[in-house]
Amino acid sequence: MEISSPRFPANVREAFTDHQLQRALRNVPTGFIKKRAAARDRLPEFDALRDQSRDIKNHTLAHLDLYLEHYVDKVEASGGVVHFCTTPDEARATIIALCQGLGARTVTKGKSMIAEEIDLNEALSAAGITPVETDLGEYIIQLRNERPSHIIAPAVHLNKDQVEADFRRIHSHLPPGRLLDESSKLVQEAREVLREKYLAADVGITGANFLVAETGTSIIVTNEGNGDLTQTLPKAHIVLATIEKLVPTLEDAATILRVLARSATGQEFSSYTTLSTGPRRPGDPDGPQEYHVVILDNGRSGMLGTPFQDMLRCIRCGACLNHCPVYQAIGGHAYGWVYPGPMGSVLTPALIGIDKAGHLPNASTFCGRCEEVCPMRIPLPKMMRHWREREFERHLTPQTVRRGLGLWGFVARRPALYRLLTAIAARALRLMAGKRGRLAFLPLAGGWTAHRDLPAPAGKTFMAEWKARKP
Amino acid sequence: MTPTRPRVGLFVTCLVDMMRPSVGFAAVRLLENAGCTVEVPQAQTCCGQPAYNSGDRKTAADLALGVIAAFEPYDHVVVPSGSCAGMIACHYPLLFAEGSPQRRRAEAVAAKTHELISFLTDVMGVTGVDAAYDGKVTYHDCCSGLRELQIKVQPRHLLGSVKGLELMEMGEPEICCGFGGTFCIKYPQISNDMADKKVSDAEATGAGLLLAGDLGCLMNMAGKVKRRGSPLQVRHVAEVLAGDLATPAIAEGEG
Amino acid sequence: MTTSTPKDEFIARLRRSLKVTGDDATRKAAVTARLAAHAPNLLPKRAQGDAAHRLKLFAEQAIAVQASIDRVKTAAAIPAAIADYLRRHNLPQTLRHGTDPLLKKLPWKKGAPSLAVSQGRADPSDEVSLSHALAGVAETGTLIVCSGPDNPTTLNFLPENHIVVLEAGNLVGTYEEAWTRLRARFGAGQMPRTVNMITGPSRTADIEQTIELGAHGPRRLHIVIVDKGQ
Numbered sequence: 001m002e003i004s005s006p007r008f009p010a011n012v013r014e015a016f017t018d019h020q021l022q023r024a025l026r027n028v029p030t031g032f033i034k035k036r037a038a039a040r041d042r043l044p045e046f047d048a049l050r051d052q053s054r055d056i057k058n059h060t061l062a063h064l065d066l067y068l069e070h071y072v073d074k075v076e077a078s079g080g081v082v083h084f085c086t087t088p089d090e091a092r093a094t095i096i097a098l099c100q101g102l103g104a105r106t107v108t109k110g111k112s113m114i115a116e117e118i119d120l121n122e123a124l125s126a127a128g129i130t131p132v133e134t135d136l137g138e139y140i141i142q143l144r145n146e147r148p149s150h151i152i153a154p155a156v157h158l159n160k161d162q163v164e165a166d167f168r169r170i171h172s173h174l175p176p177g178r179l180l181d182e183s184s185k186l187v188q189e190a191r192e193v194l195r196e197k198y199l200a201a202d203v204g205i206t207g208a209n210f211l212v213a214e215t216g217t218s219i220i221v222t223n224e225g226n227g228d229l230t231q232t233l234p235k236a237h238i239v240l241a242t243i244e245k246l247v248p249t250l251e252d253a254a255t256i257l258r259v260l261a262r263s264a265t266g267q268e269f270s271s272y273t274t275l276s277t278g279p280r281r282p283g284d285p286d287g288p289q290e291y292h293v294v295i296l297d298n299g300r301s302g303m304l305g306t307p308f309q310d311m312l313r314c315i316r317c318g319a320c321l322n323h324c325p326v327y328q329a330i331g332g333h334a335y336g337w338v339y340p341g342p343m344g345s346v347l348t349p350a351l352i353g354i355d356k357a358g359h360l361p362n363a364s365t366f367c368g369r370c371e372e373v374c375p376m377r378i379p380l381p382k383m384m385r386h387w388r389e390r391e392f393e394r395h396l397t398p399q400t401v402r403r404g405l406g407l408w409g410f411v412a413r414r415p416a417l418y419r420l421l422t423a424i425a426a427r428a429l430r431l432m433a434g435k436r437g438r439l440a441f442l443p444l445a446g447g448w449t450a451h452r453d454l455p456a457p458a459g460k461t462f463m464a465e466w467k468a469r470k471p
Numbered sequence: 472m473t474p475t476r477p478r479v480g481l482f483v484t485c486l487v488d489m490m491r492p493s494v495g496f497a498a499v500r501l502l503e504n505a506g507c508t509v510e511v512p513q514a515q516t517c518c519g520q521p522a523y524n525s526g527d528r529k530t531a532a533d534l535a536l537g538v539i540a541a542f543e544p545y546d547h548v549v550v551p552s553g554s555c556a557g558m559i560a561c562h563y564p565l566l567f568a569e570g571s572p573q574r575r576r577a578e579a580v581a582a583k584t585h586e587l588i589s590f591l592t593d594v595m596g597v598t599g600v601d602a603a604y605d606g607k608v609t610y611h612d613c614c615s616g617l618r619e620l621q622i623k624v625q626p627r628h629l630l631g632s633v634k635g636l637e638l639m640e641m642g643e644p645e646i647c648c649g650f651g652g653t654f655c656i657k658y659p660q661i662s663n664d665m666a667d668k669k670v671s672d673a674e675a676t677g678a679g680l681l682l683a684g685d686l687g688c689l690m691n692m693a694g695k696v697k698r699r700g701s702p703l704q705v706r707h708v709a710e711v712l713a714g715d716l717a718t719p720a721i722a723e724g725e726g
Numbered sequence: 727m728t729t730s731t732p733k734d735e736f737i738a739r740l741r742r743s744l745k746v747t748g749d750d751a752t753r754k755a756a757v758t759a760r761l762a763a764h765a766p767n768l769l770p771k772r773a774q775g776d777a778a779h780r781l782k783l784f785a786e787q788a789i790a791v792q793a794s795i796d797r798v799k800t801a802a803a804i805p806a807a808i809a810d811y812l813r814r815h816n817l818p819q820t821l822r823h824g825t826d827p828l829l830k831k832l833p834w835k836k837g838a839p840s841l842a843v844s845q846g847r848a849d850p851s852d853e854v855s856l857s858h859a860l861a862g863v864a865e866t867g868t869l870i871v872c873s874g875p876d877n878p879t880t881l882n883f884l885p886e887n888h889i890v891v892l893e894a895g896n897l898v899g900t901y902e903e904a905w906t907r908l909r910a911r912f913g914a915g916q917m918p919r920t921v922n923m924i925t926g927p928s929r930t931a932d933i934e935q936t937i938e939l940g941a942h943g944p945r946r947l948h949i950v951i952v953d954k955g956q
Contacts, residue, residue, distance in 0.1 A: 283874070422489045426489050
């Protein structure tokens with residue numbers, strides 16, 4: 001799918017004219033935020049667990065090479081196969097080869113942001129293999145040929161009537177007169193339609209929330225059970241995961257799991273948290289006969305050892321999105337790629353380049369709410385600032401901004417000049433505003449005055465008045 | 472208990488200096504009432520936040536050294552703004568290499584830099600002010616002050632001592648108003664959405680007066696209030712605490 | 727000279743970024759030690775307490791996520807309890823379970839004569855399944871069910887109604903205590919194909935954030951806690 005991050009300002013304009021989207025976005029603050037706060041309040045150790053989760057990931061990243069080696073040994077010992085892929089191309093090719101080798105015609109998929117990153121569905125379709133998204137939200141957006149707009153609630157930007165319209169359009173084999181006026185009916189229909197797909201699928205592909213080095217285990221966290229049907233029924237289970245998903249032990253996974261669901265949806269634990277290790281064992285009546293783990297780099301090793309390493313602690317809970325007033329205003333699609341909100345603003349430039357994704361870390365007031373709620377204590381505003389520094393060094397900052405700041409910096413370094421110019425400016429603005437005390441229009445300040453008045457200064461600066469009162 | 476008459480250097484901030492000196496004078500009155508001597512070094516200009524947040528570390532560091540030099544002599548550096556105080560207290564040290572003499576000087580100044588209201592309560596032990604305001608008031612928690620400097624209860628505590636004042640809380644006092652420095656110019660539509668939501672929230676409290684501790688946020692909210700034709704008044708919290716209700720509210724004229 | 731494999735190159739790239747070598751004894755020791763010790767981190771206080779506390783907490787948590795709970799004193803009472811549950815919910819008197827020794831030995835004919843009981847992995851047409859949990863975790867009302875012929879994984883997901891037997895003696899406080907039991911059963915560092923941590927029935931909130939049960943997995947989860955299992 002196209003990357004539209006460079007067109008962020010146009011995306012933002014579109015987002016504000018999209019009334020369906022604006023209506024749907026109102027669910028975000030009331031739902032997710034209240035639920036997370038309630039879950040946090042019910043667990044007194046919540047903040048201490050966040051600190052420990054940060055420490056576990058930091059330790060793991062510092063020893064990532066060694067934990068990965070151990071992990072691979074355990075996967076192989078349990079009968080699984082690990083495939084190492086550096087680029088999206090390699091990952092797509094590997095997965096397609098595995099599917100073709102198994103004669104796969106349809107593939108069911110649990111929700112995987114990595115699969116979005118590498119545009120896996122397009123590649124599978126092009127190779128004549130039909131991918132079927134099974135997470136309800138992902139299924140809905142697959143019908144619409146859209147990207148997810150939220151990392152855990154992919155269809156949060158849609159209203160019920162939009163979903164009904166899509167189901168009627170696509171599920172044309174079902175009686176047109178049927179009622180789909182309630183969300184329960186929509187869920188029931190999706191359940192029936194997808195049940196057939198689960199049973200028919202040749203291969204199941206999931207992501208992984210965690211990879212456990214101790215046991216060679218992949219962990220998925222779902223509520224629907226779709227990931228479980230995806231990975232249990234077909235001949236083969238393919239796990240697609242990036243390197244930073246590793247944690248050392250089952251105990252370490254348990255610690256981070258305690259903060260994941262609470263931060264994401266406000267649940268104490270998800271309905272299904274599933275640990276998978278290798279294929280079915282001899283004597284098992286069900287389970288896949290093959291288990292493959294596709295370990296992908298795709299830019300992560302380039303973040304290790306840099307100021308952006310902290311971003312590799314992200315467990316994709318979505319709390320930062322939910323609490324971000326910018327995300328709440330524009331939704332996820334405006335960010336233009338796979339990852340929206342604050343975490344998307346830090347990760348996207350790292351993966352697709354700051355030249356394409358420059359707007360994202362700039363569209364922030366650094367209010368800090370994201371960092372406040374991040375279960376892994378990631379300093380998101382600090383990393384957004386790092387991106388702005390990179391832009392500045394590479395002269396990617398817009399010229400007007402650069403010149404304006406340059407001028408301000410020049411004057412501010414010279415107190416006497418600063419005193420003089422600020423006194424003049426204060427006087428001038430005061431005169432322009434007259435008795436009203438405010439300006440509705442000011443040349444060069446169109447960004448401000450388009451939407452709000454500019455309060456006028458008193459006329460004399462503080463420093464001038466202070467000097468006058470206390471010579 | 473602090474020693475008698477601590478010497479405070481007032482960092483007035485570029486916005487207060489240019490746009491609303493009454494905030495600076497209110498700060499002086501509050502500090503002197505609390506037992507401080509207040510001086511205002513003429514060499515101060517800008518804390519460097521616009522440059523810093525735009526990725527220009529060099530300019531930010533140059534400006535920081537100027538501020539550090541001007542304010543090193545004082546017992547305390549007090550700032551009527553959470554974001555400028557946060558810039559000095561939390562970010563100045565990070566502008567300089569670890570172990571360097573500039574870092575040490577920055578850390579020394581950072582350690583004694585405070586936002587105005589929290590300085591009064593947490594350092595000078597002020598528990599109340601001698602002021603009056605007959606009416607309902609609501610308070611917006613500016614982001615830097617709240618999240619970098621943990622300013623939350625202090626302004627509410629002092630407002631609680633103002634005779635006749637009734638504090639009404641917004642549904643979301645802690646959500647950003649949409650100012651964000653250059654953000655409101657670079658992404659005006661998003662900023663506008665945030666400002667609209669904030670002003671609606673303030674209006675819904677039934678308060679006649681909206682207060683906060685940062686002039687940037689206040690100018691943003693006042694500008695939005697006026698554009699909407701709302702009767703809400705907007706002031707800096709220091710002005711109410713210092714008893715200055717004579718200066719016209721922000722964005723209001725004399726007429 | 728050995729040619730480097732994709733794995734070698736992959737790991738080498740990580741080492742270059744971290745500016746480390748694979749031979750560093752301190753680093754290797756740190757990793758080996760952590761893996762061997764698999765020490766628990768901070769454990770929530772709510773999960774600590776006696777058996778009565780754990781039972782109460784487990785029930786509260788499970789009911790909060792729309793599971794239902796039944797308590798029986800002995801294993802012999804389980805078949806009747808299940809038949810009764812199915813009757814109360816107008817569900818068919820059918821059931822499938824695996825070769826789990828506890829479940830196989832239950833007095834099905836005596837306790838639930840009209841219940842049609844079959845064994846094996848789930849068939850798509852099955853409406854009711856029965857599993858025996860390795861453990862229950864009180865802190866969040868979570869069941870631990872392991873794959874294998876005893877309790878095939880498909881039983882946990884295909885039928886609309888899932889019943890799970892949990893022995894009170896296997897009701898632990900924390901996930902970490904469940905891991906200890908897992909290691910005791912399968913060996914340190916060893917796992918079955920699947921360990922399911924089940925907390926309530928299947929659900930989704932993907933349509934306008936409205937919670938609906940029975941998204942793809944079971945619509946109902948019924949837990950029968952037995953005081954004495956064998």
